Amino acid sequence: MSGLFGTLDMGNRALQAQMKGLEITGHNLANVNNPGYARQRLEVASVYQTNPTQHSQGSGIHITGINQIRDHLLDAQIYSEKSVTGFLQAKKEGLDYLEAGLGNLFDLIGEGSASANGASGLNKLLGELTQNLHEVANNPASRSARQAFLDSADALAKQLRGLDTQLDKLESQLDAQTLTEAEEINDQLKQLAELNLAIQKVERGGNQSANDLRDQRVELLEKLSEKLSIDVSTQDNGRLLLQHKATVLVSGEDLVNTIAFEANEDNQITLSWTNDANGFTPTEGRLGGLIQLKSGMLSETKLETDDLANGLMTILNEAHEAGYAMDGSTGRALFTGEDAASIEVNEAIFKNPSLLQVASRPNEPGNNENVNAMIQALNTPSVSLGGRTFSEAQIDLTTQLGQSIRQTERALQDQQAVESLMVQQRESISGVSIDEEMTELVKYQRAFQASAKLIGIIDDMLGSVISLSR
Amino acid sequence: MYPQGLLSQLGKLTDRQQKLQQQVATGVRVQSVSDDPAAARKMMGWQQDLTSVEQYRKNLVSQQDLAKANHNLVGSLNTIMTRVNELAFKSNGIESKETLGYYSEEINGLIERAADTVNSRFNGEYLLSGSVTQTPPFEFERDEKGKIIGATFRGNQFVRQTEIAEGRSVSAQWVGANDGTGDQPGLMTDAELDIDFFRDLVTLRDQLAAGNTEAIHEQTLEKLGQLEDHLLHFTNANGAMQTRLETSETLLRDQEEALSGMLSREGDADMAETIVRLNEIQYAYQAALQSGAKIMGSSLMNYLR
Numbered sequence: 001m002s003g004l005f006g007t008l009d010m011g012n013r014a015l016q017a018q019m020k021g022l023e024i025t026g027h028n029l030a031n032v033n034n035p036g037y038a039r040q041r042l043e044v045a046s047v048y049q050t051n052p053t054q055h056s057q058g059s060g061i062h063i064t065g066i067n068q069i070r071d072h073l074l075d076a077q078i079y080s081e082k083s084v085t086g087f088l089q090a091k092k093e094g095l096d097y098l099e100a101g102l103g104n105l106f107d108l109i110g111e112g113s114a115s116a117n118g119a120s121g122l123n124k125l126l127g128e129l130t131q132n133l134h135e136v137a138n139n140p141a142s143r144s145a146r147q148a149f150l151d152s153a154d155a156l157a158k159q160l161r162g163l164d165t166q167l168d169k170l171e172s173q174l175d176a177q178t179l180t181e182a183e184e185i186n187d188q189l190k191q192l193a194e195l196n197l198a199i200q201k202v203e204r205g206g207n208q209s210a211n212d213l214r215d216q217r218v219e220l221l222e223k224l225s226e227k228l229s230i231d232v233s234t235q236d237n238g239r240l241l242l243q244h245k246a247t248v249l250v251s252g253e254d255l256v257n258t259i260a261f262e263a264n265e266d267n268q269i270t271l272s273w274t275n276d277a278n279g280f281t282p283t284e285g286r287l288g289g290l291i292q293l294k295s296g297m298l299s300e301t302k303l304e305t306d307d308l309a310n311g312l313m314t315i316l317n318e319a320h321e322a323g324y325a326m327d328g329s330t331g332r333a334l335f336t337g338e339d340a341a342s343i344e345v346n347e348a349i350f351k352n353p354s355l356l357q358v359a360s361r362p363n364e365p366g367n368n369e370n371v372n373a374m375i376q377a378l379n380t381p382s383v384s385l386g387g388r389t390f391s392e393a394q395i396d397l398t399t400q401l402g403q404s405i406r407q408t409e410r411a412l413q414d415q416q417a418v419e420s421l422m423v424q425q426r427e428s429i430s431g432v433s434i435d436e437e438m439t440e441l442v443k444y445q446r447a448f449q450a451s452a453k454l455i456g457i458i459d460d461m462l463g464s465v466i467s468l469s470r
Numbered sequence: 471m472y473p474q475g476l477l478s479q480l481g482k483l484t485d486r487q488q489k490l491q492q493q494v495a496t497g498v499r500v501q502s503v504s505d506d507p508a509a510a511r512k513m514m515g516w517q518q519d520l521t522s523v524e525q526y527r528k529n530l531v532s533q534q535d536l537a538k539a540n541h542n543l544v545g546s547l548n549t550i551m552t553r554v555n556e557l558a559f560k561s562n563g564i565e566s567k568e569t570l571g572y573y574s575e576e577i578n579g580l581i582e583r584a585a586d587t588v589n590s591r592f593n594g595e596y597l598l599s600g601s602v603t604q605t606p607p608f609e610f611e612r613d614e615k616g617k618i619i620g621a622t623f624r625g626n627q628f629v630r631q632t633e634i635a636e637g638r639s640v641s642a643q644w645v646g647a648n649d650g651t652g653d654q655p656g657l658m659t660d661a662e663l664d665i666d667f668f669r670d671l672v673t674l675r676d677q678l679a680a681g682n683t684e685a686i687h688e689q690t691l692e693k694l695g696q697l698e699d700h701l702l703h704f705t706n707a708n709g710a711m712q713t714r715l716e717t718s719e720t721l722l723r724d725q726e727e728a729l730s731g732m733l734s735r736e737g738d739a740d741m742a743e744t745i746v747r748l749n750e751i752q753y754a755y756q757a758a759l760q761s762g763a764k765i766m767g768s769s770l771m772n773y774l775r
Contacts, residue, residue: 035474099504123514127521134525138532138632141595141603359601361628366595366603368630375633391518399511402503409504420478438770 004465008458010047010060014451017044017061021444024066028432028440036219038070038430039437040211068211074426075218076232079225081419083284086226088412090181090289094174094298095405101166102401122394125159128152133375136358141326141365146353150345153316157335157343160309164340167302174294175269179261181227181287182271186258188224189242189249195220196240197253229284247273247280297404302340304397309340311385311393319377323357323370330357476762483755490748493739500737509736516736520729522636527722529632534715537642539592541708544657544701546587547667550580551698558674558691567681574678581618581671585610588646588658598646598657599625607646608658608668617675621668623659627652634718642711644704657704665700 021042031037043065046058102121132149139145195217202210217240224230231243239252248256257273264270271287272279282288313335320334332355337343349355360369378390385393493499503510557573564570588598588608595603607625610618623646631639645654650661658667670693677686 099502123517127518131521131525131528134529134633137630138529139593140630361601364601364626364628366599366630367601367628368632369628372631372633372639379636391515395511395514395518398503398514399507402510403507405504406507420475424475435770438774442774 004458004462006059008455008462011451011455011458013047013060013062015448015455017042017063018444018448018451020063020066022441022448025437025440025444029434029437032432032434032437034215036215036222037432038068038211038215038218039432041067041069043067066209066211068209068214069430070214070218071426071429074422074429075221078419078422078426079221079230079232081415081422082222082225083229083288085412085415085419086286087284087289087292088408088415089226090177090286091293092405092408092412094170094177094290094293095408097173098166098170098401099405101169102163122156122159122163122398123391125152125156126391126394129156130375130378133371133378136356137368137371137375140358140368140371143353146356146358150350150353150356153334154345154350156312157309157337157345160305160312160340160343163305164302164309167298167305168341171294171298171302174290174298175263175267178269178271178287178290178294181290182259182261185224185227185287188220188227189255189258192217192220192224192240192242193250193253193255196250200239200253225285227286228282229288244280244282247276247278297401301397301401304393304400305340307385308390308393308397309337309343311382312390313337313343314384315377315380315382315390316374319370319374320357322360322373324359324362324364324367325357326354326365328362329355330362332357473766476758476766479758480755480762483751483758486751487748487755490744490751493744494741494748497739497741498737499739499744513733513737516729516733520726520733523722523726523729526634527719527726530634530715530719530722533632533634533640533642534712534719536592537708537712537715539597540642540644541705541712543587543590543597544704544708547584547657548698548701548705550584550587551694551701554580554671554674555691555694555698557678558686558694561678561683561686564683565681570678570681570683574675577671577675577678578617581668581675584667584671585618585621596625598644600643600645601628601630602626610668618668619672621658623647623649623656627654629654634715635722640711640714640718642708642715655704657701660700663696663700665697667697670694670697 024040024042028039031039042063044061045064047060047062048058129149129152132145132152135145136142136149195213199210199213199217202208202213221230221232221242228244230249231245233241233243235241235251237252240250241248241252242250249258250256257275260272260274260277261269270279271281271291282291313333317333317335321331324330325332332349333346334349334356335343336346358371359365359367360373361367381387381389381392388396492501500506500509500513503514554577557577561570561573564573585608589606590597596605596607598607599605600607602625605624607623608621609624611620611622613619625646627645627648629641629643629645631641633639644657645652646657647659648654648656648661649659655663656665659665659669670690674686674690674694677683677690
């Protein structure tokens with residue numbers, strides 16, 4: 001039996017507990033729109049006194065802690081999904097940049113409807129080139145027909161150079177982005193080590209849980225996982241261990257490894273770990289996306305573009321060189337250059353269309369045999385283009401790029417759906433529900449009122465006891 | 471969490487609406503290669519085919535023009551030959567040297583007309599010169615009175631081939647002469663067939679001038695008949711070429727229509743279907759907005775005092 005004062009004390013403790021409950025509910029409600037927040041719950045237990053002389057009896061409530069409702073397994077799954085999303089997101093951003101830069105390459109219709117055949121890009125330019133070549137065949141001596149063909153050849157060369165420039169720009173953009181991402185990762189790793197230290201300080205006594213700091217840490221880990229795939233675990237001493245594959249990045253408050261980067265002579269960026277000095281190639285996260293886009297699709301497209309330019313030069317130069325110009329000269333190449341970056345129409349011919357080698361014999365202005373051979377060569381599969389015609393090769397290049405964009409878009413959409421499902425699942429566990437908190441609010445308010453009533457009654461009873469002695 | 475889910479749903483519906491609206495506004499389903507790479511691949515191939523067919527039609531028109539120019543040329547020569555034959559026949563039994571002299575003069579005029587005709591140009595090029603299109607095909611030798619006494623061919627045997635379908639080339643071009651070494655029959659002179667327009671007409675003119683009507687009827691008339699047949703052969707060949715070109719044009723037009731139809735089916739938007747789908751998405755968007763706003767607006771708070 002605790003007596004009146006004991007009961008008064010019990011009421012006081014109950015008031016404090018309900019008040020704490022109200023405070024936590026208020027904190028939860030205040031963070032209802034904070035995506036990184038996990039709702040908190042007041043943990044209480046009844047105070048139980050055992051007295052061998054008396055019947056066992058409880059004596060109120062006491063606060064045992066404030067818990068966060070968090071599923072760590074789900075958090076780890078979200079980190080992993082965020083890495084995949086980050087990977088695809090970075091890849092898509094790069095491809096979007098490329099698509100915007102090469103708008104007319106991908107623009108299938110141009111103006112008008114599909115049946116109006118208003119194609120643009122390489123397909124259109126190739127069509128114009130072939131048509132103008134036919135016009136030269138129809139009017140071999142016509143200066144305007146020759147000029148029109150040379151203009152279309154120049155436009156095609158410019159388009160190939162433009163494609164190469166855009167690919168170079170994307171490469172520099174990806175390099176710059178890779179460096180930015182690596183710097184941000186290093187910054188976040190540092191922040192994480194600092195947060196770990198702060199959490200350890202708060203929780204050192206064992207009585208307190210640094211819930212809000214832990215929320216911040218989860219948010220930071222999520223941001224980090226978007227950039228780099230991470231594994232998070234707890235060590236035996238309770239400290240957090242952050243790894244990328246087998247490399248330890250942060251152990252508790254110690255920052256073990258950050259990313260070091262350097263560019264070689266060819267401007268190729270290599271990444272390594274500062275402490276372990278091992279080179280690494282990330283395959284997930286934004287960093288992985290950027291690196292894979294550069295070393296995969298971008299470098300393949302650059303090679304394909306060079307092949308296309310070389311193929312065009314080989315096919316048309318070979319046929320052109322065999323012909324004769326109006327002045328009887330022969331052996332000139334139609335295109336000069338070595339790759340997509342340098343392809344251009346032979347300047348001498350471009351300035352003087354009569355040097356276009358149209359005839360198969362000298363001094364025959366009406367001879368179109370060599371132009372016909374050039375038309376034939378364009379329509380014949382070439383070894384220099386992997387057994388394809390120029391038209392097939394350029395369609396392959398364009399549609400492969402389009403396919404990559406489409407696939408990445410689809411994969412990203414699917415991945416975002418998966419991630420959103422995971423986040424929803426976590427929200428259903430850790431998220432704040434206004435309805436639930438309102439119920440808690442009512443519950444604590446009523447309990448507070450009831451405990452206050454108990455104190456009032458004890459107060460009356462104490463008054464009665466005091467009045468007995470008068 | 472609920473508002474986030476709602477926002478992502480609304481975002482998806484907005485994207486879909488935008489895409490369909492764009493399709494309705496442009497009438498095009500596959501605007502960019504990344505919209506549908508598989509369809510784009512087919513469309514790009516067809517676009518190339520369509521461009522080729524369009525060009526083949528242009529090539530065909532240029533050959534038709536050339537064939538018409540040749541038709542006019544051979545037509546003029548036929549007219550000349552008709553009058554030449556008429557005069558040759560009429561000379562039979564005429565003994566008046568003066569009359570025969572008039573005939574001879576007329577024949578000379580016809581030879582000059584024929585000389586102008588065979589050296590005529592079309593589209594800035596000499597019709598019968600082969601590939602030396604800037605050189606007049608025939609050079610004429612004249613006597614002291616300026617009369618044509620012989621013609622020398624300055625052109626060559628080349629005829630310009632033009633592609634009118636994939637792997638199929640034609641040429642409506644004729645050459646002025648064949649010295650027996652070339653593949654092309656010569657219009658005015660052909661050694662293999664022993665045809666020489668100017669030689670025979672000059673002979674006739676000189677025979678008329680000399681009053682040698684006997685030789686005309688014994689030899690020259692036969693030669694003139696051969697010449698007429700030769701020109702008739704070219705007239706017929708020209709007709710056959712024009713018919714062939716017309717047939718090819720019909721085929722190309724059919725191909726063009728088929729390719730346009732294929733491109734349209736693959737790349738153009740089916741308006742009825744697209745508009746219905748757009749309406750569906752708009753309803754879904756409105757329903758999401760309405761239901762979302764209702765759910766977000768109601769909570770336990772509305773019922774607590």
